[in-house]
Amino acid sequence: MATLLRGEVPVILQPAGHTQYKGAYCPPGVPFAEVRRGPFDGKQDIVVRPDVDGGLPRVMTFGNGAVVYERDGADARxxxxxxxxxxxxxxxxxxxxxxxxxxxxxxxxxxR
Incomplete structure (x- = not known):
């Protein structure tokens, strides 16, 4: 786990939940479960800094904005x-x- 500076919050990236994948593109022949999988799922060596108002950013982007993860609360840890x-x-x-x-x-x- 990354060392936290004052105010930073540890992050874990997870597969899409129903809210995120409902209506997402899925080509024929591909199980819909594949839609849920993001390229950085499971990554947990990231931290986020709260906004000025104390809230966390709604989204995190990677790959120059090509991959987006959306905030979905907090886990038990x-x-x-x-x-x-x-x-x-x-x-x-x-x-x-x-x-x-x-x-x-x-x-x-x-x-064959």
């Missing part, structure tokens, strides 16, 4: 929980299209 937000992530469609290619390739190999 007091860490801020941020969940992958496919609807807010500009890279989500391209990533899911890549996942669809992998599933299609795997299916072709099984049929």
């Amino acid at each position: 007091g860490r801020a929980v941020y969940r992958y937000a496919p609807l807010l992530s500009p890279s989500h469609r391209a990533v899911m299209d890549g996942v669809a290619e992998v599933y299609a390739d795997h299916k072709q190999k099984e049929q």
Whole structure:
């Protein structure tokens, strides 16, 4: 875990919950469960600093804004929980299209 400076709050990144993935793009042939998975899920060596009003930022972005995680409360250990937000992530469609290619390739190999 990262060393906390005064006012910083530890963060854990989690897969999308229903609120985040409802209505998200999922190509044919890909299990909808794949939509929930974010590239940084499980990461917990991050901290966030509260805003001037004491609240935590609503979203965290990674990869120059391509991947977005949305705040979703706190866990039992007091860490801020941020969940992958496919609807807010500009890279989500391209990533899911890549996942669809992998599933299609795997299916072709099984049929041989």
